[in-house]
Amino acid sequence: MSLSVRRFLAGLLTLVLGAPLTVGALAAPAAAGPPPAGFTEQVVMTGLSSPTKLVFAPDGRILIAQKNGVIKIYDSLSDTTPTVFADLSSEVFTYGDLGLLSMAVPPDFPDSPYVYVSYTYDGPIGGSAPTYNDQCAVLGDCVVSNRVSRLRIAGNVMTGSEQVLLHDWCHVYETHAVGNVGFGPDGALYVSGGDGASPSFPDYGQRGAVTNPCGDPGAPVGGTMTPPTAEGGALRSQDVRTPGDPTGLSGTFIRVDPATGAALPDNPMAGSSDPNTRRILAYGLRNPYRWVFRPGTSEVWFGDVGWRLWEEIDRLPDPLNGPVENFGWPCYEGDGRMNGYDSPNLSLCESLYAQGANAVVQPQYTYNHAAAVVSGDGCPTGGSSPSALAFYPTSGGNYPATYQGALFWGDYARQCIWAMLPGAGGVPDRDHIVPFTSTAATPVDLQIGPDKRLYYVDHSGGTIRRFNYNTGNQPPTAAVTATPAAGNAPLTVSFDASGSTDPDAGEVLSYQWDFTDNGSWDAAGATASYTYGSTGTYTARLRVSDLAGLSAEKTVQILVGTGAPTAVIDTPASNPNFKVGDAVSFSGHATDPQQGTLPASALHWQLLMQHCYAADNCHTHNVQEWDGVSSGTFNAPDHEYPSYLELKLTATDNGGLTHTVTRRLDPRSVDLTFTSNPPGLQLSVNGVLVTTPATETVLAGSTNSVSAPTPQSGYAFQSWSDGGAATHVITAPSTATTYGATFTSTHEGGDGYEMSDATGQPFVAADATTLPMAGDDVKQQVSLPFAFPFYGVPQNNVWVTSNGFLSFADPGQAGLIAVNSALPNGSAPNAAIYPFWDDLVLRADSSMRTETLGSAPDRRFVVEWHNVGHYGSNSARLSVSAVLHESGRIDFNYDDLSSAREDGNSATVGIEDPAGSTALTYSFNQANLDNGKRVSFTPAGSGSDDPPPAPTTGTVSGVVTNAGTGNPIVGAAVTLTPGSGSTTTTSGGAYQFGAVAPGTYTVTATSAGQSASKSVTVSAGGTATANLALGSTAPPPSGGYTKTTQTRTYVPATGGTDVALTGDDATAQIDLPFPVPFYGQAKSQAWISTNGFVSFAEPDWAQPENVAIPATALPNAAVYPYWDDLVMRADSTIRTKVSGSAPNRELTVEWNNIGQYGSASARVSIEAIFGENGTIVFNYTSLAASKTRERGDSATVGVENPTGTAAIQHSLNQAVLADNQAIVFTPN
Known part of the structure; x- marks a missing residue:
């Protein structure tokens, strides 16, 4: 179609384009899906305690690491009596997500008789363990560190002492510690590490009982860490860029000598004087919990767990011969800037932004928390964490050929596994992702076994699971009932396996029974009975087989003359109404039918954090555990809202029988309202941009980072109502509180220019002349049709550049830079007009156009960047125009904006004098632009050639809920018609349209295929409310x-x-x-x-x-x-x-x-x-x-x-x- 017509329609239909909104959980998943046809999932090992890593040794043995520091070794998959190879529990800090997280053996094991481990150390660097004994009274106040060590093996047990290869990764929060350890195809040892920063707020070292506990640059230990100089918290991931201080390993991927832990001499930065710098192959990572080499190559693929919006699958093509790559965290997340670290204007991020988008490696694949990885994959959205990766072999194995060379990855929060199928050159193709299962049980590690089948570690369930594939005949599924399953001796029990099934139609099944699990079969047939003559706890085993010999087994426990204990939580009450940091006491007891009251040594407590995105969409963080106590105290941890705690008590009697009871503990929440003067500006709350006024629900007592980006929309930050700096931390009070940011106008300045903006304006296009410009970083001088006054000097020529600015002085090639900067700036370009200064590209369907409109003395010269692209994106397009009025006024117009980047989050908008000493900035790296917006710069005293201002407008707002449950729906699409206003609901299901002209409108909300509409009437200066409930069962209208x-x-x-x-x-x-x-x-x-x-x-x-x-x-x-x-x-x-x-x-x-x-x-x-x-x-x-x-x-x-x-x-x-x-x- 004609793009001029397209622009006209877009301008005509646009009323309001809302600012970017944080999207929480959008929808419940589609129906959960098992593995593809032919695949079955099998539990092959049980009885583990929070396992984290599975290792298949070359000699056939199997090693399993547990979070608590215990490593078990099995002779084979059929071995049911493992040996404890090592117990590092006194060294390991098991708290939150921390603990023993990874393990590896050398390729020539056991000739090289070592096991390598990575874990969080229960103490600071240089300290002794255990310092905290797996307890932390106040989250964020316990300084811990991380180790990579090797342990010598003799037989199936550890011999000698632990050899510490690396001791680094200082941090204070309960997550993002040292990650995966493993060997590359070159025999070197590779290790990844997280940033160790807070998962709840933008962390640059400003919080804790002792601020800056790791002594990062910006302040001494205990000093005040403030922007722009702070380099702590998540900024440690960029530490290698600051050579003035010793480099830490947080947020890095390193390569070391497996014998010493020292950097290898062929590492890319082996010539550095800093020992850690020499080790680093990549940095700028948040939590690269798992990584894997692509078979037959030196490529490394990471699952880097994201924060607010995006999860990343990253690729490092050539760790040794390529440059040391920066993946951008915390300055970038996904494909764009991370607002929480952009808003405070931190020097480490601002200097990185100044290098342009090419300074960081774009993710190979990203997925948004609110979106499905594959439509209809059956996985919940909201919580996300790529926690496990494995490549399927390119040959061998009995899986379908489709999977050869595919990258499997699992997500702990979504409990799903997908496969990214290979594309050109065997590289996994992000456009060819297929779901594998949406019923995975908390996967934290994927491995391909010696049998070339996919295994995974079930962290919460304490099992190891395997996916089997059978072509043609499929194995049966065993089911068993036992009646009665408990009673006094002698006890006759009737067993029934008739509920067993087989997916193959007409299959004939056979049944075998082992009533005492002693390895011998005692009976056959679909039903059987057995009399237990003596007191005890027995396991009866059923095996179901088909005619082809495939089988499945199921066990049932029989209690003869004995019974399980009963655990009771006495305190706290079900709703203690605590706030973050409160000391919460707990107590409990247990009784047993045979033993009576059990001693405290029979009790085990576990404190879990359930992090939720909807009532039925939560994932679990293990906070703390206590063994052998009947009471204790914990300090309520900080976390994002919504979340709650679960306190579990498990009692175990001397017969091994257990009973677990759980109590849900809901923290106190509070609403914090954020306003600005004037209203409608943007503030950053815990890394999320909100448009004022905005209300956010948080936990009472929680730590929250707030920032007032400046300048924006012609205003500069002046003060917060609580007296804090532009970026500061708020400890949430117990009662609802409002925090206001006051801004001052910068609409006047720049040697007499006044700045204004307006919405709902038609796009001014240029259709007369197409300039001979194409490609990247190009310029063209053009003559002006009239002498244009700019900063008091008549201008007759202007240089048009592809990067979104005009200059009245030749910027030269040095000035024709794609990296925008704040204004004013003495470096070229100067004497310039910046409608959208960013790294732009003239694609094949882009053009630069000019046109002269009107007649003297009211002529207007229009320059249009038509359908111009963004560097780094093949699909992004936008249109921008600059209109130079004969009076000296300058207008900027915008069209086809559809993302935060297109709305200006990496662009400079403003004007600058010839010396680069005076400027007027509308926005700098802020998504403040909209379709239909006009930004104007008018010389003082020149008057205005605008039509009269539009009438006063009103507001439409409301809440979208689920008609069945009454719960708010987050992420619902809301539209306002007539017009093309659209937005999505935020926390609490709320939405808002501002600057709505008076009249009658229809508000429509849509989510998960359900929609509802309501008519509203808007009055000047008024607010119309339309609350909508989706999923109503009301009949459709007559004739519909x-x-x-x-x-x-x-x-x-x-x-x-x-x-x-x-x-x-x-x-x-x-x-x-x-x-x-x-x-x-x-x-x-x-x-x-x-x-x-x-x-x-x-x-x-x-x-x-x-x-x-x-x-x-x-x-x-x-x-x-x-x-x-x-x-x-x-x-x-x-x-x-x-x-x-x-x-x-x-x-x-x-x-x-x-x-x-x-x-x-x-x-x-x-x-x-x-x-x-x-x-x-x-x-x-x-x-x-x-x-x-x-x-x-x-x-x-x-x-x-x-x-x-x-x-x-x-x-x-x-x-x-x-x-x-x-x-x-x-x-x-």
Whole structure:
């Protein structure tokens, strides 16, 4: 379509584009999915205590590390009596996520008789263990460290003393410690380490009983750490960039000599004088908990656990011969800047930003906390952590060939495993990810066993699990009941295995029974009985086998004359209403039918943190454990909201029988409200940008970092209401409190210029002249049609640059830099206008254009960066224009902005004088721009040639909830029509639209295929409230439809009639082969649009800009299987086909292999099927599961009545579509 028309429509339809919002949990998962057909999951080892690492030794032995510091060794998978190889529990700090986290053996083990371990040390660097005995009275006040050691093995036990190879990684928080240890193909030892920073707030060393406890630069130990000089906390991941102090290993990936721990002489920085610098291969990592080498290469792949929004799968292609790579944390997360560390203007991040986006390595793959990795994968969204990785071999094994060379990775929080299949050159392709299982049990390590099967470590359940694959015949599933399962001797028990099943139809099963688990089979048949003559605890074992010999086993415990104990938690009460840091006392006891009251030595306590994103979507952090005590005290830990504690008491009698009781402990929460003067500015709260006024729910007593980014939107920070610095820490009080940030206007300055902005303005384009510019970092001088006054000097020429600025002095190649900076800046460019100074690229579909509008003395010279790209992104596009008025006024206009980066989070916007000494800045690295926004700079006294100001506007706000549960829905899409206002709900399900012109509007909320609408009337200066409940069971309106989703095979309209449609934005009218019922009317004609909809009324034109429905603007009387900006490519067709016979005929309209505007390669196939009975069906194929746009993230899907006043909207700009998942509309 004509992009000038596209811009006009976007400007016309835009009312409000909300600022970026933090997205929490969006939806419950789709139905949980087992492994693919042919795969079964098997528990192969049990009875472990919080296992963390599995190692298959070359000689067949198996080693398992437990978080508590105990290492067990098994002779084989069938060995049920392991030997304790080593017990490091007195050295290991087992607290929170800390403990013994990894282990490895050399490739020539046991010829090299060593086991290598990495763990958190129970004491500081240079201190003695145990310093804290696995207890920390106040989270954040216990200075600990981490070790990498080797242990000598003789037989199955450790001999000699621990050899400490590395002792580093100072930190005070309960997570992100030393990570994985392992050997590379070169025989060197490789180790990863986390940043050791707080997981709750932006941490640069400013908190704790002793601030800056690790002595990082910016202040001495105990000194005050403040921006911009602070280098503690997460900034330790960038420590190698500050050679003036000793380098730490936090947030790094290192390579060392396995005998000494020293850097190897061929490391990239082996020439450094700093011993740690010599070890480093990569840095800027947050928590690279697990990593793996790609077989046959030197490539390293990391699972780097993210923070607020993004999880990363990172790739280091050549650790030795490539440069030492910076992955960007904490200055970057995912593909963009991390706001929590950008807002405080910390020097380590600001200097990195100044080097441009190419200074850091982009992730190989990222996934957002609010989004599915693969549509329909059955995994919850919200919590996320890539906690386990393994490559499947490129040959051998009996898994399907599809998986050869694939990267498997598991997510502890989502409890899922996916496979990234290999692409070109065998490199895993982020566009070819397939789900493997959504029922994984807390995976923290993946390994390929000697049998070339995938194993994983179940941390919470204490098991090792394996995925078996069988072609053809599948193994049975054993099920057993025992009646009675307990009683006095002699006890006759009836056993029944008739509930056992086999997935193969008609399979005949056989049954064997071992009633005492002594290894001999005692009976056969689906049912059996056995009499136990003496008191004791017995295990009865069932084996079920099919005719091909595949089998499964199941056990059941029988209690004869004995019973399990009963554990009781006496205190605290169910709701102690504590705040962070409070001392919480606990006590309990246990009784046993045989032993009576059990001693304290029989009791074990465990404190867990449940970190939640929704009521049914939590993951677990193990905080603390106590053995052999009947009472104790803990200090309530800090964590993000929502979260709660679980206190577990387990009693064990002398027969080994156990009973566990759990008590939920909910902390006190509090609402903190953040305001600004003037309102509507942005503040950073715990790393998340919010637009004021905003209310955030946190835990009472929690630590919260707040920051007032400055300058922004023509304002500079002045003060906080609590007297804190621009960036400071708040300890949340027990009662609701408001914190206000006051800003002063910078709208006047720059030698007499005044700055203003306005929203809802039409984009001013330039269509007359296209400049001969293409590619990256280019410039072109052009003559101005009039003498333009700039800082009092008439200008006749201007240099136009590809990087989003104009300069009245030749910037030279040195000044033609892509790295933006704050203004003013004495370095070139100067005498410049910066509508969007960033690292931009003129792509094949981009252009630089100019045009002169008006007549003297009111001429306007327009320069447009048309459809320009962002460096580092092949798909991102935006349009910006600068308008130079003959009066001296300057306007900036914006269009096609659709991400934080496009909204300016890495751009400078403003003007600067010829000397680079005076400037007026609208924004610097802040996402303050919007479609339809105009930023103006007017010389003082020059007057204004603007039309009168728009009328005073109002606000629309409300809360979106689940109609069934009443719970708020976070991340729901909310639209305001007429217009194209859109936003998503934040914490508490809240949303808000500002600057809404007076009038009547429809607010529509959509989430997980459910939608609800409400009409509101906005008055000048008023606030209209529209609270919406999704999932209501109310019947659809009369004459409407009932919507369902069904699995249906996509049937193409092969052999049908081609519709004469080609190119972009075209429609064709067709006569219908039978009267099509639609909203109670019979339709005989229809208009088909290339943009994915069919209208029973003339739509005026092809309408490429989708909106929410209902909307009274055209098109109406329409069905929208995929309303988006689509394009007919050379290999695309639109065709119709009639099938069946009256009165059951069906008309299929198919958009076959149609393209998407802005992508040369994307193709999708869509069909709408109209039944003679009035049923309408949408179906889809060729939607790439990994490509959100193909799955509908910029499309409207639904049906709308002839007047545009009623509709059923399935989705709006949501990636919820999938192949063969039909949407069915049945008339009422």
